[in-house]
Amino acid sequence: MTHLVFELAPTALTTAQHTLAPYAVAHQNAHALTVAKLKGCTLTLYASGKLLIQGSQAQAVAADLGFMEMAEQASSKNTAISNSTRPTATGQPSNQLSLIGSDEVGNGSYFGGLAVVASYVTPSDHTWLRQLGVGDSKTLTDQKIRQIAPLLEEKIPHKALLLTPKKYNQVVGEGLRHNAVSVKVALHNQAIFLLLQEVSEPEAIVIDAFTSESNYRKYLRQEVNQFHQPISLIQKAESQYLAVAASSIIARKLFLDNLDSLSQQIGLTLPSGAGTASDKVASQILARFGQDGLTQVAKWHFKNTQKAYNLLKKR
Template identity: 30%
Template sequence: MIICGIDEAGRGSVIGPLVVLGISIHEKDIPSLREIGVRDSKSLSRKAREELYQKILSLNVNVYEVVVDAAEVDRYLKKRSGLGINVLEASATVKIIKNLRPEVVYIDSPDIKPSRYAERILAMLDYSPRIICEHKADSRYEVVSAASILAKVKRDTILAKLSELYGDLGSGYSSDRRTVDFLSRCLRDKGEVPSCVRRGWKTVDKLLQARLDNFEEG
């Protein structure tokens, strides 16, 4: 039986893409994930994730990823009359399932109602795999943990390339001072932010408003 785990990286970031990634593996090979030390990516250092990335790919697995750029994420924001990030993530998840064709799918649910999210995905599929959709699935199922690790490393690689282009932009999350400083510098020096920034995020709105207030006061 082919099992698939799906998770994302970058959903809440203000800079960079949303990466949704699925990994499929035969049920009998699940113990091999355990043996190489796969666990919840949030409990792993960046270096540990990178080491596991190579180990995971060396196993008998198939991987499919969907990388959604900042502009596309912005288009799905409800505040911009979009369908919502959950719909965007569900669409990416469906692409993954259609490509990997697993019999059982484990998903880390972004919806407060996991059953609703599972139903949304099933409605968009051309076949009916068994879907186990739960909160914190990345800490409960090794196959989802593996997907989480691969997604985070993929996104980290993209962020590193963006940093080469634009300078230090931190982790891309608004909780990171380096990220906020980068956005502030962009607005101060150029009056705009680069295309890798999600312009619909509150962090950008606040910085733009602060800049406008300072301009009016000046």
């Protein structure tokens, strides 16, 4: 989905409202002056002076309503729109927006749960986040994650959800309610839904992409809790948006804490990932505790389960 962001001067707000008036629709956005619909696009004019246009025809709509011309004029006069937020054709939300960013950790690990976190970050948070060293959790050591995450948890509004292996195995698998993709849709949707109840209306919502937008929408129809704000699924979003990066770090700590807790419960060190080390530990768990023991700490539908059984037979 394409996003265009215009930062209008106060004197341009009235003009923008009049322009959008014929297409205005009822809305529940407490921070918006006007919400309009045109050619499948949603146009949101905020009291702050920002105009957000979302939809595949965003550029065409902006041109039809004169906002592209306004941007060109402002570019030369440096008044109506700032260079940092000038609309582009990247198809991604601007970093200058207030964002909810959501990410998950544990999806590729055989042992441990699935952690999903949604965080609300505004541009005023960016300096502090960068000074803290916030970035993609995959590029940070576990020690650094454990140092940063508590600070983020304290300052950044967020919602964290953990699906333990026991619960995961009750809902994910053949003949069960979810598959490996639909369960992530459910968790992301719920985390964002809960966060929206507590924070100001974000100007965009970004999820680190794990499936196509059409697939996401298909599974989303199964969810009871819904929200009206559009989302953007963006590849490697954790390296592009600080809101997603913050969520990635908090989720990584939640996953690590759960893995440590499960290791203590089972009496074995559970490795992260889904490699041969996981196969060996799983076979040991099967030998000591059987299937019931393994389903308490591992995602049963992974191929590692069959590999663990194969190793057990060779003993």
